[in-house]
Amino acid sequence: MTTEICAQQMDYRELNAKVRAAVAGGERELVLSQVNGQRYLGVGLTQPVKLSIHGVAGNDLAAFMDGPTLEIWGNAQDGVGNTMNSGRVVIHGSAGDVLGYGMRGGRILVRGDVGYRVGIHMKSFKRQVPTIVVGGSAGDFLGEYMAGGVLVVLNLWKEEKEPVGRWTGTGMHGGAIYLRGGSVSPDRLGREVLAAPAGEEDQPVLFPLLDDFATTFGLEAEELRRQPFQRLTPTSHRPYGNLYAY
Amino acid sequence: MTSLVLPEFLHRVDHQRCRRCKRCVMSCGFGALQFLERVVADHAKCVGCHRCATFCPEGAITIERNPTALRYNAHWSEEHRKAIWRQAESGGMLLSAMGNDKPYPSYFDHLLLDACQVTNPSIDPLREPMELRTYLGSKPERLEFGAGPDGKPRLTVELAPQVQLETPLVFSAMSFGSISLNAQKALAMAAEKCGITMNTGEGGLHKDLYPYSRHVVIQVASGRFGVSPEYLQQGAAVEIKIGQGAKPGIGGHLPGEKVPHEISETRMVPVGTDCLSPAPHHDIYSIEDLAQLIGALKEATRYEKPVGVKIAAVHNVAAIASGIVRAGADFIFLDGFRGGTGAAPTVIRDHVGLPIELAVAAVDDRLRREGIRNRASLVVAGGIRSSADVAKAVALGADVCAIGTAALVAMGCHLCQKCYTGNCSWGIATQRSELVRRLEPDVAAERLVNLVRAWSLELKEILGALGLNAIESLRGSRERLRAVGLDQTTLDILGVKPAGR
Numbered sequence A: 001m002t003t004e005i006c007a008q009q010m011d012y013r014e015l016n017a018k019v020r021a022a023v024a025g026g027e028r029e030l031v032l033s034q035v036n037g038q039r040y041l042g043v044g045l046t047q048p049v050k051l052s053i054h055g056v057a058g059n060d061l062a063a064f065m066d067g068p069t070l071e072i073w074g075n076a077q078d079g080v081g082n083t084m085n086s087g088r089v090v091i092h093g094s095a096g097d098v099l100g101y102g103m104r105g106g107r108i109l110v111r112g113d114v115g116y117r118v119g120i121h122m123k124s125f126k127r128q129v130p131t132i133v134v135g136g137s138a139g140d141f142l143g144e145y146m147a148g149g150v151l152v153v154l155n156l157w158k159e160e161k162e163p164v165g166r167w168t169g170t171g172m173h174g175g176a177i178y179l180r181g182g183s184v185s186p187d188r189l190g191r192e193v194l195a196a197p198a199g200e201e202d203q204p205v206l207f208p209l210l211d212d213f214a215t216t217f218g219l220e221a222e223e224l225r226r227q228p229f230q231r232l233t234p235t236s237h238r239p240y241g242n243l244y245a246y
Numbered sequence B: 001m002t003s004l005v006l007p008e009f010l011h012r013v014d015h016q017r018c019r020r021c022k023r024c025v026m027s028c029g030f031g032a033l034q035f036l037e038r039v040v041a042d043h044a045k046c047v048g049c050h051r052c053a054t055f056c057p058e059g060a061i062t063i064e065r066n067p068t069a070l071r072y073n074a075h076w077s078e079e080h081r082k083a084i085w086r087q088a089e090s091g092g093m094l095l096s097a098m099g100n101d102k103p104y105p106s107y108f109d110h111l112l113l114d115a116c117q118v119t120n121p122s123i124d125p126l127r128e129p130m131e132l133r134t135y136l137g138s139k140p141e142r143l144e145f146g147a148g149p150d151g152k153p154r155l156t157v158e159l160a161p162q163v164q165l166e167t168p169l170v171f172s173a174m175s176f177g178s179i180s181l182n183a184q185k186a187l188a189m190a191a192e193k194c195g196i197t198m199n200t201g202e203g204g205l206h207k208d209l210y211p212y213s214r215h216v217v218i219q220v221a222s223g224r225f226g227v228s229p230e231y232l233q234q235g236a237a238v239e240i241k242i243g244q245g246a247k248p249g250i251g252g253h254l255p256g257e258k259v260p261h262e263i264s265e266t267r268m269v270p271v272g273t274d275c276l277s278p279a280p281h282h283d284i285y286s287i288e289d290l291a292q293l294i295g296a297l298k299e300a301t302r303y304e305k306p307v308g309v310k311i312a313a314v315h316n317v318a319a320i321a322s323g324i325v326r327a328g329a330d331f332i333f334l335d336g337f338r339g340g341t342g343a344a345p346t347v348i349r350d351h352v353g354l355p356i357e358l359a360v361a362a363v364d365d366r367l368r369r370e371g372i373r374n375r376a377s378l379v380v381a382g383g384i385r386s387s388a389d390v391a392k393a394v395a396l397g398a399d400v401c402a403i404g405t406a407a408l409v410a411m412g413c414h415l416c417q418k419c420y421t422g423n424c425s426w427g428i429a430t431q432r433s434e435l436v437r438r439l440e441p442d443v444a445a446e447r448l449v450n451l452v453r454a455w456s457l458e459l460k461e462i463l464g465a466l467g468l469n470a471i472e473s474l475r476g477s478r479e480r481l482r483a484v485g486l487d488q489t490t491l492d493i494l495g496v497k498p499a500g501r
């Protein structure tokens, strides 16, 4: 059974309360239609529910989320997956700024582009490794302060554009960023990152993500696997050591 | 490089009285003492924490300030010269801990409380009921009543969630990482006993503290360490940390060597990684962004807990506070420039921020003028040393005072200001198990409970003398304060008359 909720003209508090009530009542699959920027969808949900969201998902989609799967048939605004713990977010359109801030686990797949400050301070812990795959390009400050997890930018739709903006990986001290294509201009990268061609050793991390992305959005997985990638990793796990007199 | 800095303290042992028990050698977390047939001190390592002297069974130890005098110079003070030497030797920023120790004026010490004489008689708190209880949370604009099903009057206004406090005190945020788990346990136990709250700081909540979670305020800071859905469900209230009085505008940095197993579990980062808390939250660049995070946290906690915001008192604090209230915060934690820290660049600690007395007065004033003072409680901190400071802060507009340094001092801290080294001999600001073990949570909790009880008793005396029977009646009652030796502008900001008028 699926519950459908029409979100037209509905305040976000009411909408989220309805979702929570349905989930508390045992519903595991919900369809939200006519969503038009309502905030906080999926926030704080900890059950393994599925939400199909039609329209534009508002700010802080999936913030603090732990478990659910959200599929957005449209764009998402800012703050997707803020401090997300686990679960899966699939966005068929593009997403705004600050996606995956402080994300600790789960996966976000975006078919289109993402805005500024994506993946800031992502971190991993034990078996939790957050992953973000972007089909288009990303804005400035991608992976700033990144402490763990994996960020992939495919730049599939406008290849003449650089895949990332400036200051990518500034202050990065853990995790890895993969950019499709031969080489990104060095002026795009933060001082704390080391760029190198991705090799065989990266395949166990990269290929499952490419496969997932391809299956989810109906692309050729084999084709994606054949592409060249560049890997960005931190030059040091202690970028800010040695600054103090004790 | 040879250091040009002479030792700050001289450690003296009366070898006549010393019975060679070596207790002092084991006491010292800083490795300043050795036993080579007799106790030998490396004066340069002594930080003056007094652990050895306190526990010497013979009272054979004295710690002196090194009397070796540098040539006097009012401009180039000894401190400036020593700082330059240390920087010339290291090339690093100087670090400090605890609060600003510079001789800026303390406005509390220029304020005097009123008391009743003849008319409007005072109240004897030993015989009459005296209400110290107060509530942290947003209050309604007005109360409305209707008839309940039984015909009796009932409140019809929906109240926002509140945290009940039995006395207008809470413990300030001190993270597991900056202080030991035993110190946090003591704070949690004492908070429960006293009916108040402690605060996790940005370090997550250790599982051992879950039983106390009704007395724990959980913090969400820029690094989001340990912030999981489970964490958000714990806790009596949520506090978004924007800033702290000791280091306004500065992020936090727990170096990887201070992230052993337990801390890694609680912060949810791998063992040995640096915990960087960026200076800003990168999802908050405006009041609207702050409103969004407040909203997200309220959604995530089902509107069941107050969500507040902690800021450092800085120059435009009143306007900032107004924005925070309008962003939907249920309380503001206002931290003055004397607020403590586990580690801060000395230059920031000593030269940035505002005195809390002026900040609380300015904020209370602004919120009242805008008609939104009821929407948020004001928690005031940053150098609260006594119940008198509490009473004065409340009269200036605080709902509640928070104590961090005072709580640590109650547990044994001697303000040696070396917390950032992780060697605290008192078992407080350290993760070294042999040092942590010496702070027994039960004993430390008892000391804290005693302190809170003592201050509460004193507050009741103060209220009684003022002819008041509830702490909430004193809030913002600046008419009950007079100032000595302050200029007119300061009086205007404080909203206080000069003594004698």
Ligand code: SF4
Pocket: B011, B027, B028, B029, B030, B031, B032, B033, B045, B046, B047, B048, B049, B050, B051, B052, B053, B063, B425
């Ligand atoms: S215990 Fe404290 S006072 Fe005693 S020698 Fe060590 S640092 Fe100095």
Ligand code: SF4
Pocket: B049, B097, B098, B408, B412, B413, B414, B415, B416, B417, B418, B419, B420, B423, B424, B425, B426, B427, B428, B429
């Ligand atoms: S907590 Fe410990 S290290 Fe910090 S000032 Fe107090 S005694 Fe010194």
